[in-house]
Amino acid sequence: MSATQTRTGSCLCEANKFTVKGDPMLFVVCHCTNCKRQTGTAFMSNALFKEENIDFTSSQNLGQYSDSKTQSGSTIVRQFCNTCGSSMFIRPDQGKKLTGVWAIPVGLIDGSDTWTPTKEVFVEKKCSFVKELAINSPQ
Ligand SMILES: [Zn+2]
Ligand SMILES: [Zn+2]
Numbered sequence: 001m002s003a004t005q006t007r008t009g010s011c012l013c014e015a016n017k018f019t020v021k022g023d024p025m026l027f028v029v030c031h032c033t034n035c036k037r038q039t040g041t042a043f044m045s046n047a048l049f050k051e052e053n054i055d056f057t058s059s060q061n062l063g064q065y066s067d068s069k070t071q072s073g074s075t076i077v078r079q080f081c082n083t084c085g086s087s088m089f090i091r092p093d094q095g096k097k098l099t100g101v102w103a104i105p106v107g108l109i110d111g112s113d114t115w116t117p118t119k120e121v122f123v124e125k126k127c128s129f130v131k132e133l134a135i136n137s138p139q
Contacts, residue, residue: 008057009109011086015061020109021053027106027115029133032071032122038078039087039105042127045117046090046103054089054102062088071122 010017024047035044061082068075075093080086090103106112116136 007109007111009104011081011084011088011108013081013084013086015058015083016081016086016088017056017058019055019057020047020049020104021055022049024048024115025050025101026119026138027117028103029117029120029135030122031120031125031127031130033125034067034070036125036127038080042130044087045106047106047109047112047115048101048103051100051102054104066093 004022006019006021008017008019026048028046028048030044030046031042032044036042038044062079063082064077064079066075067078070076077091077093079088079091081088086108087105088108092099092101106115116134118136118138120133120135
């Protein structure tokens with residue numbers, strides 16, 4: 001990874017294209033029920049970026065769902081592509097402490113294949129077939 005690198009990303013149909021500047025603040029694997037439902041799979045892998053480091057390079061075609069039934073109790077806004085259904089940005093609701101930080105599913109970001117997660121959350125909800133993941137906790 002490189003602190004100054006700009007990476008491109010998009011949804012499956014490329015109706016939503018964006019760039020991210022620098023490395024993610026965190027790379028979080030989330031095993032919560034809501035992330036499983038949103039993605040339809042065993043867990044969600046999200047890279048956290050400051051809003052100011054995210055740029056949209058095409059007009060956006062996003063739908064959104066205000067998810068208030070989160071395990072943490074904070075409402076988050078889950079966005080998705082209106083055309084292909086890819087999970088897109090997860091934003092905290094206005095006025096919450098993490099305002100300004102967005103989570104982006106790493107599968108949308110070009111070159112993320114070699115990244116290692118820095119954190120796993122809601123491990124108590126982990127699917128039994130998911131064994132120990134490689135985690136690179138920041139020191
Ligand atoms: Zn799309
Ligand atoms: Zn989650």
